Amino acid sequence: MSREIMDYDVVIVGAGPSGLSTAIKLKQLDNNLNICVLEKGAEVGAHILSGNVFETKALDELIPEWKKKGAPVKTKVNKEKLLFLRKNSSLSWPTWLLPSVQKNHNNYIISLANLCRWLAEEAEKLGVEIFPGFPASEVIYKDDGSVKGVATSDMGLDKDGNKKDGYEQGIELHAKVTVFAEGCRGHLGKELIKKYKLDSGKSPQQYGIGFKEIWEVSEEQHQEGLIIHTVGWPLDNKTYGGSFLYHAENRQIFIGYVIGLDYQNPHLSPFDEFQRFKTHKAIKKTIEGGKRIAYGARALIEGGIQSLPKMFMPGALLIGCDAGTLNMPKIKGSHTAMKSGIIAAEAIFENIKNKVDLSIYESKFKKSWIYRELYKARNVKPSFSWGLILGILFTGIDQILFRGKAPFTLKHKHADHETLKPSDKMPKIDYPKPDGRITFDRTSSVYLTGTNHRENQPIHLKLKDSNLPINYTLKKFDEPAQKYCPVGVYEVQKDKNNLNPKFVINSQNCIHCKTCDIKEPSQNIVWVTPEGGGGPKYGNM
């Protein structure tokens, strides 16, 4: 049965900062354009998770009167600290010695989910049609190989793919230009990068997994506008990562941890590293006695300009972190995502009006501040492959002395799924048991994400080879999916004699972070879109 078709001028996949910026900018350029935004979350913001200390540069360009219009960008950063943690001590790094990319005095502590909700309202006021709960599940191509649009997934299939009561067939959305703005490791973006070889000649993309919790604390513990970043403990010198702790409005603390997915030890559990980090005396005092009210995790891009794929292809653009525009040393990606979305709108406008080729996106990108910013930042992350200490020393030289203009570019050598070493060659890590006050287990954490996927639907975490986890990955790497998944989707269950291991996928718990799709050593796990509306229900993440 052929699917129903809806035609638009522009279809945008993903209602995050980049996609919504494209939608708004396009309507500002030409209000007659028909624009539709598909969003897999049950509402805009439900799948958005970010620190977030926000630089307003791109928002200033997109909606200059954002303050007057009531954007949820209110808490200005008024004090910042960088701490080097050792197990039992902490050293505060003087702020004046920070490279300028890491200074935040004009920035705001925000909830990116709330900003996206507000951007969505602004977009709707301009006439953009936003459809939450409708994941774009496949790319539709024209006969000449160009992108024609996307299709939404069928709703109401059972786990074997049979139609249930209430089955609703997906539809095709055709567009003059389709914009992919799915965020880090978008599953259609991944397909497009491969099909059009957008990453040819680039370094392999680098990723991290970021955790975030929101705590409500007492007035004494709270200092609105204070931001703290840490490096060091509990990670070893070889593992790239660090924390953030932001004092937001309403006595809330946004606390989180990012770990580079190029880590080597399969026994490492990013979730437990984050939990254990909170027990450091310099951190614990801020949240002790408080209440954890939200939890979530999401993969993020760390590759920078060396890994940034070509962002245009016939009939489509790839923007924001679907391509990878995050600025790692700045630990910010929202302003660059928005800027890439604004540039996309300008390129599409010229493409539709004057038949200018979409490749104009690249020249516009290269002429804008986003390129200069990412270029300056390019050497920081690769230098940390030499370890924390050398990385910091190099970053000081690169960012303060050369101001990012060093006459060379360091490359990323490995994709993240290639870096694990065999489990018997690496030390086991003994993580402390959660205490239920400062540290928690995965079960109570997943509960706070509000995630759910309707029962009896096709599993959206596909194994290319269903025997591989037990026959190979368990033997060689102790099946690291058990460790890297932040909500315990993957389990290896054994019988009572500790024999006959079975690989279990609790896909209903998935919070769409995409870490498994990135880190699985054989790339055996493929994340595809579940039925619409599934996944986390984040509030002000």
Next chain:
Amino acid sequence: MKILVAVKRVIDYNVQIRVKEDGSGVNTDNVKMSTNPPDDNAIEEAVKLKESGKAKEIIAVTIGGEKAQETLRKALAVGADRAIHVKSDNYIEPLGIAKILKKIVEKEKPDLVFLGKQAIDDDCNQTGQMLAGLLSWPQGTFVSKILHKDNAIEVTRETDEGLETIEINLPAIITCDLRLNEPRFSSLPNIMKAKKKPVEQLNAKDLGVDIANRIQQIKVEEPPKRKGGIKVSSVAELVSKLKNEAKVI
């Protein structure tokens, strides 16, 4: 036949409810809201009756703030023909809601009124029954099966004792159980069409009914945390604990 379906906007069932610190209620800021689940069953059943040719028109009605309209749009997207939004920014108790619905019923003269059996936010399970009382109409509550006959319907009720099947005359009030049907999804084209369907706007205070709340809410607090269980070594120990500590036998 004309069917009126009442729907309510509530906190999504997947969201963990957080009580406000001052005990004045629960936090709804930036919280995902949805249609009350059994109300989805109510709409679905009405649409099924329309598809089978037994109903001619479906009217969805909701009472609430500006955003309650989302719930009506969803009902329109799955098959309601038009909608009525009774605006009120304040919480109204089931009796007030039933009085407002009575006004709507008098105006629209439906043959059937479908409601969810209860709302998952206050769990009152009263509105349908009160509406039936106010109208002096027969009612079928907790309905998991409906069989349409001429001028009457046969409904199966989910009761604590088992299934009860009764026949009631029309017009009637039906409150729907989750087992009644599997609500359909709204499709993109239907969501687009729903945007063009008419939604009549009324104001709760203009309807001439007394909707003042009768109950004073003193405090809202979280239920106490459940303690972990313990393992007992013998039946004797279990009995002794049940008797002396839990004091249940």
